[in-house]
Structures are given as structure tokens and as C-alpha cells.
Amino acid sequence: MSTRSYRSLFRNMPPLRGLLPLLLLLLVWQIVQSGPSPYFPAPSEWWSAALRLSRREQLLSAFVSTASSFLVGLMLAAFIGASLGVAIGSSRRVARALRPLLEFMRSIPPPATVPVAGLLIGYNESMKIVVIVLAALWPVLLNTSAAVDQIHPLLRDVSRTFRLSARERMWRILLPSIIPGLLLGIRVAIPLTIILALLVEMLTSLPGIGALMIRSQRNFQSSEVYALLVLVGLFGLFVNNAFLILESWLLRRWPPRA
Amino acid sequence: MSPATGIHQESHLRSPGDVLFSCNGVTVALPRSHGIREILDGITFEIFRGEIFTIVGTSGTGKTTLIRVLGGLTRCTQGSVLINGRPLNGPPEEVVIVFQDYSHALLQWRTVARNVGLGLEGRLEAQEIDIRVSDALKLVKLEENSDDYPWQLSGGMQQRVQIARALAVRPAVLLMDEPFAALDAMTKASLQDELHRIRDETGTSIVFVTHDIEEAVYLGDRIAVIAGSPGRISRTFDIDLAKPRDQILTRQMPAFLEFRYAVHQAIRHHVNE
Amino acid sequence: MSEHGVQLRINGPGLLTVLVCLLAWEVVIRAALVQYDYLPAPSAIAAGLAELVTTGQLAADVGHTLLAVFLGWVLAVTVGISLGMMMGLSPTLRAYLLASVEVLRPLPGIAFVPVALLLFGFSLRTELVVVVLPALWPVLVNVMGGITGVHQRLFDVGATFRLPRMTLVLKILLPAALPSILVGMRLSLTLALVLAIVAEMVGNPNGLGYAIIRDQQALRPDLMFANLFVIGVIGITLNAMLMSGMWLLFPSAASMARAP
Numbered sequence: 001m002s003t004r005s006y007r008s009l010f011r012n013m014p015p016l017r018g019l020l021p022l023l024l025l026l027l028v029w030q031i032v033q034s035g036p037s038p039y040f041p042a043p044s045e046w047w048s049a050a051l052r053l054s055r056r057e058q059l060l061s062a063f064v065s066t067a068s069s070f071l072v073g074l075m076l077a078a079f080i081g082a083s084l085g086v087a088i089g090s091s092r093r094v095a096r097a098l099r100p101l102l103e104f105m106r107s108i109p110p111p112a113t114v115p116v117a118g119l120l121i122g123y124n125e126s127m128k129i130v131v132i133v134l135a136a137l138w139p140v141l142l143n144t145s146a147a148v149d150q151i152h153p154l155l156r157d158v159s160r161t162f163r164l165s166a167r168e169r170m171w172r173i174l175l176p177s178i179i180p181g182l183l184l185g186i187r188v189a190i191p192l193t194i195i196l197a198l199l200v201e202m203l204t205s206l207p208g209i210g211a212l213m214i215r216s217q218r219n220f221q222s223s224e225v226y227a228l229l230v231l232v233g234l235f236g237l238f239v240n241n242a243f244l245i246l247e248s249w250l251l252r253r254w255p256p257r258a
Numbered sequence: 259m260s261p262a263t264g265i266h267q268e269s270h271l272r273s274p275g276d277v278l279f280s281c282n283g284v285t286v287a288l289p290r291s292h293g294i295r296e297i298l299d300g301i302t303f304e305i306f307r308g309e310i311f312t313i314v315g316t317s318g319t320g321k322t323t324l325i326r327v328l329g330g331l332t333r334c335t336q337g338s339v340l341i342n343g344r345p346l347n348g349p350p351e352e353v354v355i356v357f358q359d360y361s362h363a364l365l366q367w368r369t370v371a372r373n374v375g376l377g378l379e380g381r382l383e384a385q386e387i388d389i390r391v392s393d394a395l396k397l398v399k400l401e402e403n404s405d406d407y408p409w410q411l412s413g414g415m416q417q418r419v420q421i422a423r424a425l426a427v428r429p430a431v432l433l434m435d436e437p438f439a440a441l442d443a444m445t446k447a448s449l450q451d452e453l454h455r456i457r458d459e460t461g462t463s464i465v466f467v468t469h470d471i472e473e474a475v476y477l478g479d480r481i482a483v484i485a486g487s488p489g490r491i492s493r494t495f496d497i498d499l500a501k502p503r504d505q506i507l508t509r510q511m512p513a514f515l516e517f518r519y520a521v522h523q524a525i526r527h528h529v530n531e
Numbered sequence: 532m533s534e535h536g537v538q539l540r541i542n543g544p545g546l547l548t549v550l551v552c553l554l555a556w557e558v559v560i561r562a563a564l565v566q567y568d569y570l571p572a573p574s575a576i577a578a579g580l581a582e583l584v585t586t587g588q589l590a591a592d593v594g595h596t597l598l599a600v601f602l603g604w605v606l607a608v609t610v611g612i613s614l615g616m617m618m619g620l621s622p623t624l625r626a627y628l629l630a631s632v633e634v635l636r637p638l639p640g641i642a643f644v645p646v647a648l649l650l651f652g653f654s655l656r657t658e659l660v661v662v663v664l665p666a667l668w669p670v671l672v673n674v675m676g677g678i679t680g681v682h683q684r685l686f687d688v689g690a691t692f693r694l695p696r697m698t699l700v701l702k703i704l705l706p707a708a709l710p711s712i713l714v715g716m717r718l719s720l721t722l723a724l725v726l727a728i729v730a731e732m733v734g735n736p737n738g739l740g741y742a743i744i745r746d747q748q749a750l751r752p753d754l755m756f757a758n759l760f761v762i763g764v765i766g767i768t769l770n771a772m773l774m775s776g777m778w779l780l781f782p783s784a785a786s787m788a789r790a791p
Binding site for chain 3: 016019100107109112120202222229233239240
């Protein structure tokens with residue numbers, strides 16, 4: 001595996017001096033407001049709050065809870081969404097027949113489904129996963145079915161010329177063709193998954209960062225709230241970029257996207 | 259006439275006042291990832307009023323860079339370019355470039371007429387602009403299409419729109435960077451003849467860059483052969499083929515074949531140096 | 532395929548599928564084939580919808596949510612276009628801001644709810660904070676990308692005709708970037724609706740988001756589903772209205788902005 005793709009990723013990174021405004025903001029904030037405060041605690045307070053939370057052993061378990069729901073939900077959504085996407089994309093008639101139904105279901109904001117799921121399934125981990133999967137599978141499904149639809153008709157002739165069996169067609173033509181679209185769908189689903197995991201935790205107080213945030217907010221522990229916000233931000237940043245790296249590694253043999 | 263004696267070098271029969279554009283020792287070196295890359299080296303030639311001057315060379319000889327330098331888009335590292343005796347400082351008023359990729363050079367969201375008027379907006383009264391636009395469209399025979407959008411037209415027609423847009427500002431020199439390279443052979447041929455006609459009707463000088471040797475000989479009054487990397491002028495000579503030129507007859511003339519041979523030789527000898 | 536923003540041909544098989552699903556759902560519940568205490572039949576949902584309309588509750592909730600979405604979206608678009616244009620036109624500004632944008636962008640909007648609650652309590656301002664901050668990113672990114680993505684040739688054309696800088700920006704760069712700008716505005720609108728609902732569920736007890744929570748606590752699943760349906764309809768309608776508006780104002784750019 002050549003390091004060329006990693007280097008080109010780093011070349012595409014924005015210049016580091018772009019972080020200056022953010023760092024300056026934090027610096028000014030720290031100077032102006034050097035102590036705790038109900039509304040705008042200093043960044044140093046965020047750090048001590050984070051240490052407090054981790055000492056109480058709440059931080060790690062909450063983080064693990066959120067992160068695992070995120071991963072499990074995302075992977076299930078990817079699998080289900082891809083399977084359905086391939087099924088739907090393979091037949092123009094099926095795609096057309098299902099389009100209004102799917103369009104409508106897609107336009108229901110996933111957060112709104114959380115109370116409904118709570119009522120129907122109850123307040124437990126399975127409800128959390130169900131909600132996440134039901135929401136995250138749409139981008140995967142749509143992108144996968146579009147990818148199937150966009151498989152060049154010439155490839156169909158190619159498979160006929162070589163008299164490929166159905167299984168060979170699937171492994172050698174179909175699956176490789178949909179991988180870029182599938183990965184794009186997963187990438188779109190990631191922020192949605194994070195939001196839903198946090199939302200369920202906030203509404204139901206199921207264990208997780210979201211629950212911690214609401215609890216800190218209700219106890220007016222502002223520095224804890226800010227600390228958790230930064231944590232969530234870092235998590236989002238890490239996950240998004242880790243996936244970008246994974247995606248470019250997986251797609252290293254594909255022609256670059258136009 | 260044998261190749262050795264039939265080609266007239268650098269005609270000295272014109273007066274200095276006819277020199278419109280001159281290039282003196284133009285060298286262009288651009289910074290690259292490792293050090294500096296020389297694109298052009300010591301380019302020197304003159305362009306006279308009202309002539310078609312073709313520059314022919316293979317890819318990689320810096321032809322596009324040369325057009326950009328002449329058009330004031332790129333600065334040369336050494337040497338100078340003079341227009342009407344004046345050194346270049348940015349794109350000069352008397353010069354307009356016509357680009358090879360017409361679909362990117364035209365404003366696809368504007369009608370043909372509004373495209374052609376682009377260089378005149380804010381500089382002339384609206385009525386005057388309308389007159390110039392319709393004159394330009396008449397020159398390229400596209401009066402019927404003034405309300406069409408570029409994406410509705412064929413490649414050849416889009417390139418004609420670009421030419422009309424350049425002509426509308428009444429430049430003294432038209433710089434054309436392989437303008438017909440993306441078109442099919444028949445369209446290319448008809449546009450070559452249109453270019454002759456446009457020059458005859460307007461008296462605009464044309465600097466025409468191409469990699470097509472036959473096109474360069476067919477079109478040009480004078481021709482410069484650029485070769486090597488960095489690009490250098492290998493030879494410059496007059497092309498005194500009879501006018502008006504004809505796609506079939508002219509291309510069969512012995513003189514045409516000799517000029518073509520001379521260009522081939524100029525390229526090949528330079529490469530072997 | 533239709534070039535317009537609104538689908539003009541009736542999708543026969545599509546409508547049929549929807550009707551069949553609804554019918555099957557109704558039958559399954561009525562015949563008690565599936566035992567779910569809180570899953571209402573479509574007919575019950577329709578009745579619930581009628582109830583919401585006649586009591587005026589729906590109008591109040593929809594009104595609030597639409598207000599929040601509209602205000603938030605306009606704010607997000609304004610900030611996003613301004614910043615996006617500045618960053619698109621100035622490489623220096625871009626170099627000094629882009630990394631910060633890339634760090635702030637992945638922040639989930641919902642994480643702002645507790646902070647906004649701390650600062651503004653249960654109010655419209657909380658809701659707007661939650662809507663605007665994340666919804667401005669699609670606009671900013673797309674505007675900036677639209678401008679930086681303008682083909683080099685258009686800059687060359689501006690140079691060879693010696694167009695003044697303002698003319699270049701207004702007559703060439705902006706029109707060329709318009710399809711991207713419109714895509715950003717569309718994405719932002721969809722996001723604004725989702726964020727408003729989220730904010731109403733956990734932050735500002737008003738509007739459709741809160742209505743669903745309220746219905747849940749009152750154990751009225753029929754009203755919950757009715758509100759869910761309304762939210763879906765609003766989502767589709769807002770999108771369609773925006774596309775039609777764009778198509779009326781900028782036909783060529785709108786047809787290029789049809790990305791999902």
C-alpha cells in the first residue's frame with residue numbers, strides 16, 4: 001500500500017494557520033473571563049470540569065455508550081441500506097413504484113421519530129439502535145441505488161460477452177461499482193447518526209454523552225456543558241476525518257471522483 | 259523551385275511602421291516543485307499590420323505560454339513585448355485572446371448576443387453596443403442565433419461566437435490559441451476560410467497558434483516554427499502562396515508541399531540539435 | 532425526465548404502492564393481526580389530523596415551526612453567503628479561516644442545545660441558535676466551493692477583456708457559482724427544518740417538535756403520527772417551493788442545482 005494517497009490527503013488539508021482565529025478566540029475568552037461563570041466559563045474551567053467528570057468515572061462510560069451505539073447503528077444501517085439499495089436500484093420499475101413512498105419517508109426528520117419509537121418500543125437500547133438505523137439507512141440506500149442505476153450499460157454487454165454467471169456478475173461488476181456510492185452514503189449518514197444517538201440520550205436519559213450534557217445543564221454546571229460540547233466536537237471531527245482516510249484508502253484503486 | 263531556394267526568409271520589404279507587435283528575447287521560466295522550469299527561451303519575432311502570423315509546433319513547446327505572454331496574462335522572465343512600440347503592462351487594449359476551450363470561455367448562462375457584448379459593457383452606450391454586436395455576428399454569419407444560448411449551438415458555432423466576441427471590441431490583434439483543435443475536420447476547414455475572409459474584411463492582424471502543420475501553412479502569411487523544450491523559434495519565413503486560398507487547390511500546389519516540408523524539417527532539425 | 536422542479540407526470544405505480552401499503556396497514560391493525568398498543572391505524576391517524584386542524588392546534592404548531600425555520604434559514608443563508616463569498620474571493624482569508632471552519636463544521640447541532648439552554652433558557656433564541664449555527668455550513672462551503680471552482684478560463688476571459696474586478700465578480704464569478712450557491716441553500720433549508728424540530732423537542736417547548744413530545748406524554752399516538760405526517764409534508768413542500776422559486780428566478784442555474 002503506497003503512501004502516496006496519504007500524502008495527497010495531507011496536501012489537501014487546509015493550512016494550519018487557519019486555526020488561528022479559533023485559538024485566538026479561546027485565548028481572548030480565557031483572558032477576559034478567567035474563572036467560572038454561569039454562562040461563559042473560561043476554557044481552563046472546561047478542562048477542570050472534564051477532569052472532574054472523568055474522575056467520577058462518568059465520562060468514559062458515557063463516551064463508550066455513545067460511541068458503541070454510533071458504530072453498531074452505522075454498520076447495521078450500512079448493511080441494510082446497501083442491500084435494499086441494490087434491490088431497489090436493480091429494477092427501474094421497482095424504483096419508480098417505491099419512489100413516492102421512499103421520498104415521503106425520507107422527508108420525515110429522523111429526530112421526530114424518536115418519541116414515536118419510544119412509545120412503540122419502549123425506552124431501551126434497542127429503541128436507540130432502531131431509531132439510528134431507520135434514519136441512517138436512507139442516505140446509504142439512496143446512494144447505493146443511484147450507484148446501481150448508474151452502472152454503465154456497457155458493463156452489461158461486457159458481462160454478457162464474457163458469459164458471467166449471476167454470482168460472478170455480482171462480485172465482479174455490481175459490488176465494485178457501488179462501493180464509491182456506498183461509502184459516500186455512509187459518510188453522509190455519519191453526522192446524522194451522531195445527532196440521533198445524542199438526541200435519544202437527551203430525551204430518554206439512556207446512558208451516553210447526551211444524557212450527561214442534559215444533566216449538567218439542569219444542574220447549571222456550565223463548564224461541564226462546554227467541556228462535553230468540545231468532546232462531542234472532537235469526536236465528530238475525529239470520526240469524519242478517520243472515515244475520509246478510510247474511504248480514500250478503500251478507493252485507492254478507483255479512478256478519482258470527477 | 260527547390261526547397262533550398264524557394265522559401266523567402268524574413269521579408270525586409272516592409273517599413274518599421276508596419277510592425278504592430280514585437281517580441282524580443284522573451285524567456286519564460288516558471289517555478290516548479292523542484293527548481294525552475296524554462297518554458298520559452300529567447301523568442302524573437304515581429305508581427306505586421308493586417309497579416310496572419312501562424313506559430314506552429316508540437317505540444318510541450320510552450321505555445322500556450324507564448325500566447326499568454328503576448329496577451330499580457332503571463333509576464334516574461336526576460337525580454338520584452340512591444341505593442342505599437344509600447345511595452346506590455348498587463349493585457350493591452352489592442353489585443354484579445356480567443357481560447358481553445360470555447361465551452362469554458364463563453365458565458366453559458368448568457369445569450370450569444372450578451373456574450374458578444376461582454377467586452378463593451380460599461381464602455382459604450384447601449385445602442386452602440388447593439389450595433390457592434392450585430393456587426394460582429396454578421397461577420398461570423400451568426401445573426402440568426404443572437405438569442406440562442408451557447409450550449410444550444412455546435413462546437414464550430416460556439417467558437418464563432420467567441421471570435422465575434424473578440425472582434426466586437428475591434429482589436430488590432432487577435433491572438434488565437436489552437437482555436438480549431440477541438441473541432442472536426444470539415445468545421446475546421448470552413449472556419450479557416452472564414453478567418454481569411456474576416457481578416458480581409460476587417461484588416462485585423464491574427465496570431466494563430468497550432469500544432470497542425472498544414473493548417474499553419476494554409477492560413478499564414480508568415481509562419482514561425484517553435485520547437486524544443488524550452489521552446490525556441492527554429493525558423494520564420496514568408497508564405498507567399500496565391501490568394502484567395504482554396505482548401506483543395508492550394509493544398510495541392512507544389513509550393514504548398516514545399517512549405518510543409520520546410521516546416522517539418524525545421525521541427526526535426528531543431529529537435530536533433 | 533422532467534427538467535422542471537416539480538414532477539409533472541403522475542407516477543401511477545408509485546401512488547398505487549402507497550395506497551396498497553396504507554390499506555395493508557389499516558387491515559392489519561383492524562384485524563388485530565399485530566398487537567401493538569401504540570400503533571394506530573391510518574384511519575385513526577386521519578381522524579387525529581382532523582382533530583388537530585379543527586382545534587387550531589396544528590396551525591399554532593406549524594406556524595411556530597415555520598417561523599423558526601424561516602428566520603433561522605434566512606440568517607444562516609445571509610451569514611453563509613457573506614462568509615462564503617469572502618473566503619471564496621480571497622485566498623488569504625481562506626488560508627486563515629478554512630481550518631477553523633473544518634473543525635467547527637462537524638459539530639452536531641444538537642450539542643448546542645444544552646449551551647443554548649444555559650444562555651437563553653426555553654425560548655425562541657435557543658431554537659434559533661440551534662438552527663443557525665449548523666445550517667450555515669452547507670451554504671458557506673457550497674458558496675466558497677462554487678467561487679473557487681470557477682474555471683480558470685473565465686478568469687482569463689475577464690483578463691483579456693480587461694474587465695474591472697467588480698465586473699468580473701458580479702458578471703462572471705457569481706453567475707458561474709450560482710448553481711453551487713443554490714445547492715447550498717437547499718441543503719441548508721432541509722437541515723434547518725430538522726434542527727428546528729430537534730430544538731423544539733429538547734429546547735423550546737413550542738411548535739411541531741414539542742407537539743410530538745406532548746402527544747407522547749399524553750399517550751396519543753394517533754396525534755403523534757398525524758404530526759409526523761405534517762412534518763413530512765412540510766419538508767417536501769418547503770423543498771418544492773424553494774426549487775420552484777429558484778427555477779423562476781434562475782432557470783439555467785436551477786436545473787444544474789438538482790443534486791439530491
